[in-house]
Amino acid sequence: MSAQPLSSHTGFIDERAKGEYIRLSAVTFCVFFLNAHASMLAIIFTRHGLELPQIGLLLSLYGVPVVLFTFLTGSAAARFGSLGTARYGISLMMAGFLSLALTSWTFWPALVSRLAWGVGYGLMFSSLVTYAQSRLSNERFIYLFGIYSSMAPIGHALAPPWVEYLLTLGDDRLVFIIGTVPAGVAVALTYTLRPLAKPDRSGGLLSFGVAFERSRLLPMIAVMVAGCLFGFISSYMAPALHQKEVAVGWFFIATVVSMLSTRFLGMKHFEKLDPRLVVASGLTVMAGAYLTLAITQQAWIVALCGLFFGGGYSVVYPVLSAWISGSLPPSERAGPQAAFNAIFHIGLLWMPLPVTFVIACIGYDGAIACLGLLGFATALVLFVWKKAR
DSSP states (O other), X not given: OOOOOOOGGGOBSSHHHHHHHHHHHHHHHHHHHHHGGGGGHHHHHHHTTOOHHHHHHHHHTTHHHHHHHHHTHHHHHHHHOHHHHHHHHHHHHHHHXXXXXXXXXXXXXXHHHHHHHHHHHHHHHHHHXXXXXXXXXXXXXXXXXXXXXXXXXXXXXHHHHHHHHHHTTSOTHHHHHHHHHHHHHHHHHHTTSOOOOOOOOTTOSSXXXXXXXXXXXXXHHHXXXXXXXXXXXXXXXXXXXXXXXXXXXXXXXXXXXXXXXXIIIIGGGGTTXXXXXXXXXXXXXXXXXXXXXXXXXXXXXXXXXXXXXXXXXXXXXHHHHHHHHTTSXXXXXXXXXXXHHHHHHHHHHHTHHHHHHHHHHHHHHHHHHHHHHHHHHHHHHHHHHHHHO
């Protein structure tokens, strides 16, 4: 029996879609709980005797297959469907992660594990986003998608202290064995979801649909800048705060709390606003937080910067995602979302390399200020774009 349509105000395409949305949120939390184990890999690799340059390569080269296979997600979805592509991606992430229980003592085997993990992540990310959007109607789209996308930071907030506890038990292999279990639950849950119609395969291997049409180039640029600003947090924020002699929790906890509270309580108010102005405002807040952070040494001001940065970012990503593909039929969103998320991850994962040279020249605070100015410049373009078009 086909699912009965819900009244339009619910925000879902039909009655079954609400339950699928909830289960998909659980899938996403479980996957990102596994992925957040990466934040503790440097500690594990160090304990296993790897040298610092080797550890740096293991952490950074992961980004190469992530970006490449995110670009290929649209083509994979045309062959296997978005849900099937996500399932294969999660399975590869599990295989790469679990294999580290055997390979994390030696560079080359560990690199193979990390690359497999990266391939899986690249296939998984946009596929889950595409499926999540397909469950939503235009009513409350940004609000519900914002709630869904908050599963990632929740997973990233909870995993590190759990891994820290497991490391006290004396056998590092437990981290990889136990950490795989939630992802296994995620794979099982995907079989409870209805498959999404496959997109058109006429675009060839790299099928991006309308992603790079002129009207969508500006949000593509904006999401790469947002990725650059957010990427600094996962790469250099901790040593930057240590240099200020401020505990990292002041910024990180404030950021996560702000992201979650904004998405759960504030996103509903942005539904009918011009996405260009919403994104510009969010980037302005993020940039202002960075510029303030660059000149302060006070812990409470650092916490305020985390609150403002988290609030700005929590608005920018879901609004940009909806801007790119929210107006398209669900079956045609895979290609644009693949391109959108690949561009985001270029900023997120490849930003540390050029910023390394900036830090070497002008220090952590100078690099933070440069990123803040980049955010302000992008926001200014967004504010004036409509008049200049």
